[in-house]
Amino acid sequence: MLRVEDLHVTRGRTKVLQGINLEVEAGEIATLIGANGAGKTTTLMALSGLLPVAGGRLELTTEGETIDIGRTRAVDLVRKGIVHCPEGRQIFGRLSIEENLQLGAYLSDDRARIARSISEIYERFPILGERRTMKAGNLSGGEQMMLAIGRALVAQPKLLLLDEPSLGLAPQITEEIFGALEDLNREQGVTMLIVEQNAMLALELANRAFVIETGRIVLNGTGKELLDDPAVFEAYLGVG
Amino acid sequence: MKNLALSPLQAFLFLVVLVSGLILAVIGSGNGYFQTFTALTLINVMLAVSLTMTNGFTGMFSLGHPAFMTMGAYVAILFTYPVGRKGFAMPALPEVIAQIHLPLPLAATVGALVAAFMGWLIGRLVVHLQTHYLAVATLGLIIVVQTFALNLDGFTRGGRGITGVPREASLWLIGICTVLIIVLCWRIKHASLGRAMLAVRExxxxxxxxxIDAFRLKLLAFTLGAGIAGFCGALLPHVVSVMSPKSFGLILAFNLIAIIVVGGQGSIVGAILAALFISVGSESLRMVEESTGVYGVTQVIVAVALISFLLVRPKGLFGLKEPLIRSS
Known part of the structure; x- marks a missing residue:
């Protein structure tokens, strides 16, 4: 579904990504783990067209059609089903929950479909349904994360890019969010690429995992393989 | 309060009744001063509502309305000024245009289109600027446009100004335009387009x-705002019968910003109420100035009132909300 070969991205004068190779199959949950500043967020932004690609091949294949991500506008990538759920939730704080969800479907004109998607979100996250007219900024961190995920789902993603879904959340809430992501993947087959600092949680969830270090992928394997890898354990799973 | 809230349709009917009642009463009074004052106030309402769209919805900080008003005004006057007098008032005017006479609604539309086109051109260069950078750029634009108006004296009579502009802007015309522009901005705010603009701001x-293409939405809001400002600018000299390069300048830019900040950036009802309030307030203060002979007090008092107001309510009267009207 997603194939990235030798991705290079430059921000300012810094070569942030220097040859990233990734492959994610349809229906999988993949995770990208690594330290601060390794290039995780930059990778996602390149995949969703928010940052220009300096080199490499990025291909998305959906329904037998392959597109070149590096040469497609961000708007068209959203249309093709790459939806980026950015770091820090980034909800529209002064708009209502319902308006936030409607904005997820900005590119769609099919009102009946949008209404259906939104009511599905309310079923999945009942707390959002109960407070649909409330300003999103008044929600708790965990509820805002549910809203951010819901907003991304309304865009009907084929490939959902999630940047640090656990950021700033209490451990118990984080588990709930990851549980919801797992359900989504199982029930609707949404393919996901999750960037996480909480490596343990991400590896437990993921079918496939990549470790990024200063702009390069240094390890990959199934989530379980990496969990059992002593080097990974040392670097990312050790206490503290 | 909740039970008193009107549906959007009721609010529209209320607005129509209110505006036409006001116009009937003012025309009935036969008092020229009241008529002019009502016309100017309604134009202020249009300006404020359009600026709350341009700035309030998208989060831009444009001061450029007076520049586009000046463009709209001069362009419209080219078509409404008595044909017989154009020859010596505007000697540089090409013969083709000098022969054309248009009724005000058409001429003002031409002015609005020219202003919107200029807004689109200039907007392409400036709308990506953040906050105060855009304010400075549009402030500069006011001065550039004023300088052009001053120096293109073959069209504008420069600093002498154009007098004897036909007073064709009837209260009914202004009233209808006010209602239409309020409805237009309301519809934008409550459609997917307006929601996307608010998302860009957030x-x-x-x-x-x-x-959501932030640049395109900001450019659209800027262009639309410029067009409405051009239209209002075109109406104004046809109310007061004179136009000069200094008619629409920095003080107007300040007053308009004061209105939308007091109303709450993005609130249409807030912009309308604040425009009414500030129009009436500064007109009363002007009368005080004239009777006491102390000029400039108005600006001082408006500025002090604005600062004190913002200390108490930093988000303006209503923030983004539309009080008294139910969301549909």
């Missing part, structure tokens, strides 16, 4: 994640 990065 979080441009997140908006981009859902395919």
């Amino acid at each position: 979080n441009e990065m997140a908006a981009r994640c859902f395919g």
